[in-house]
Amino acid sequence: MSINHERLHAEREGDFVVFLVGMRINRLRAVHRWLPVFLSAPRMIREQEREPVGLLESRSMLVSPREFQFVQYWESFAALRDYAREGGEHRSMWSRFNGELADGAVGIWHETYLVREGEYETVYRNMPPTGLGAAPGTDQVPAAGQRETAGGRLGVTDGSDAPVAADGGDRR
Template sequence: MAKIYKGRYTAQIEGEFVVFIIGMRINRLWAIHKWLPVFNSMGPMIKELYQNPDTGFLGTEFLVNWRGVTLLQYWRSYDELETYARGGLHLEAWKRFNKSIGSDGSVGIYHETYKAQTGSHESIYANMPKFGLAKVSDHVPASGRRATSRRRMGGENEPAVEVPENPRNKE
């Protein structure tokens, strides 16, 4: 079970990075022969990425819903993400998808890509294990300059509610 960090934390990362959301949606539940290969292609791609840190891949979270799965990924740069997408296991899976499913409507796929940089993002994790951006960057207490969303974005304001102190968490 993942360690819970009691209190409030945020992610701290310097420079540009990319948030990439990719997933699949099962549109025809009984078309298992269509959507299962798409689903099964995700694991080997993630394994390939974790085994090759030079790709620029920082990490991922799997989010499951009743019609599919979404992967929330973090990358060092857009160029590294695009390079990976045009090669390796991803390229082979993309070709298979286009050949076996194409536009028949049985399975949907999607992705969204966001470039972020210092001062253009913020996060909060209260009583959570390391998750998302905090799992792939520095996981730091959300206090002082990091106590509010606006402060984490570089602005000034006072907390709207009293901010509890973080208990000591043993790493």
């Protein structure tokens, strides 16, 4: 992946969804209980890549030796909900987790955030496209002018409120 050295901001038309989902291994020795849940996550991503129904981008993170998380960007809550409820890998694992795997050896969690157009801000520097900036249909534009600061990118300032100058000096 090519690294973009300039300061960039991701801009996207329309609303989108940020979905955080993770698992925690509660009993390390119960591998037969948590391993199926752990292995289902990459299968769900591959399923989405083969037949996309709204997943724009997904990033995985190892939080600790016991915790694994994904940050996902979805085109809409309806697309996320439809994927979760339809047949396929997620529906199958959801049933297993609530049935035979519900003994507490592994925990799962998720949080869903509905993001309105223009009510988010991003900045990337010395990074390849990542997160929202890597999602299809998202443009990466220079974080300059009004987009110079978080407040400017959110439209609450004119972008002249940066405490640090481009050369690293203090603006105050």
